[in-house]
Amino acid sequence: MKATPTPRSVAIQKRWSTLDWASVFAAIIYPALGVLGLITAFTLGLALNGLTLHWWYPVLALFVGAVTLVICNFGIGVLHRVWQHKAGELKAPAQILTALNCVIAMQGRLKDWVNYHSQHHRLSDKAGDPHNPHESKMWAWMGWLIFRDPNDLQRPTAMWLKDLKTVQILDRHYSLITLLVHLVLPAVIYLTVWALGGSLLLTFILHAAAVTARAIQFHATILGVNVFGHLKTPRWADYLLAILTGGEAFHDHHHDEPVSALHLPRRGLMNRLLDYNGTILLVFEKLRWAQNLKIAPQFSVPARIAAS
Template identity: 25%
Template sequence: MEERVRMVSEHRYNVNWLNAIFLLGIPVLATVAALWHGITFGIGSTEVIVFVVWYLFCGMSITAGYHRLFSHRSYSASRPVVLFYSLFGAGAFQNSIIEWCSDHRNHHKFTDSDDDPYNALRGFFWSHMGWVIMQKEDGDNDFSNVRDLQADPILAWQHRHIFLIGFIVGMVLPGAIGFAIGGLGTGIGCFIWGGLLRTVFVHHGTFLINSAAHIWGTQPYMTTNTSKDSAFLSLFTFGEGYHNFHHAFQADYRNGYKWYHWDLSKWLISALSILRLSSGLKRTPKASIEIAKLDVKYAKEAQNLLRSNDKVDMTSFETRVGTYRNSLRDSFRKLAGAKKENRSSSFDKSKDIIPRQLEELKSDIKAIKDEISSLFSDMRIAASVV
């Protein structure tokens, strides 16, 4: 079982009463208001549709926009998309792009340390929402790590008017749409469902990545921090649950890199690319992913082996894993080159040679993976010998 050490901060904090009242009060207000509205007016399809649409628009403006575009620059987006993210991201009530991304870049730079704004080692509540409620006594914001974002006029405008934009887009607009469609009762309902309740759901979806995704899950790609992969969390966080992958490969526009990984943000970005509204989508080479998985698995097996038999000679195992690492890198490089040639060659020229070459390279990679499995089997056998 993983040992978690609770960290006590060296910084002194005061309560940010505005944030505290908003974060703790809005779930209560939203629940009471929804019950009252349901009893008084009933809940119609308009309220449900507005809730879903605003949940998707505001939620993915955070994940695909604030996070993957602005924080990590994992792709480029057209100006209309940047404006859309700026408007509906403000409606998510998670602060401006500039402030959110400054915090997030510090999270990656200082993960699990006292300079990590949502340091998971300080406990679930702190990383979930406590860090938003509490404010450092010496707490002037330093935005020196987001000067690239400050130079963007749309983002600078959003930062200056964040609360006004958020209130109009996140609260007034859903209510106005409901009023236009169904009158006063529907307008109030859409304000409650598309504004208040939706804000609670989007908030805690984001917060769970900062908290739960650093506590529960697996670590296939890196073990140097607390980030975890959780397919379950991805189901209701627009794909953000593959958090260990994200910490290992921050520049990748995907969090779930396999086609079947549930990652709505990845699919949105890909769709925008097809529509020529996004470009420069960054993807981690498959070799880097496989080598990261190999290194993590080998480190775990080596630790288990040495714990069982501390006199074992690790030289042969180290040599084998080094060979497999180089073989994977070389085979994936050749495979990428063959795929590129296959795309650029005429069909007649490549119909026999290149497809056959692709199959041979895929077979080589499978053989290397089989040898890696044999390595781990040999290590487990060695661990059983006392």
């Protein structure tokens, strides 16, 4: 008789030795720095006469935040639908873009992402599911992410990813690439703005806005998919979380039809705006950066429409 797996929220001990500090930084410390940076920048801008705070700085910050959120979702959405569930194939430009977007979104090594999600689909909402909200909503949101079982991280790369050079390079050099994107590149931008006599205050506000938006997207995804996606929620909450996650939070169909490039029907402007992770895959297909996209039957163009 096969033994029932121990619930992960019980099996994994909560102690300093099992804390994954990279995840703690991505999920807690870095978001806190972004919010603190925004508060500090606007406070100093209002309080100090030597700093110029224009009315359009917050508007531009909101725009940069929105763009950052969408970029992060493009990374996670394509990773989830194509590299996880094999809903198509990506050519080199789309692979590189997706990998960089995943680095911006701080998703960690792709082999670990795919292995955890594969476990989730095998044991969804049962003992052994890495983030089962029926065990603990807090565990499904944050606990599984910051307390790790070393055995989970030692699992090899999934067979279908082993031949993808982009995945191999990203995972092999993930720490270095992350430092370049999140530390070196911002430092270069600050130095360039300073050398050209631009506004360092504005630069700092935009940087903090991008960091904060990444945090909003990060937590909307793990809350919207891992927790609320497996519970009964109001329709308005589904749509709000869908906007913040690029359509990933439309989760009611996903375990029945996991292999789908779209999470809403192909036709309809609102569908394509709400499910913009699917829309970017359709754009990739038009650019010939993606091919063999698979779409769940309920989201495909009906035959009578396609023939008209």
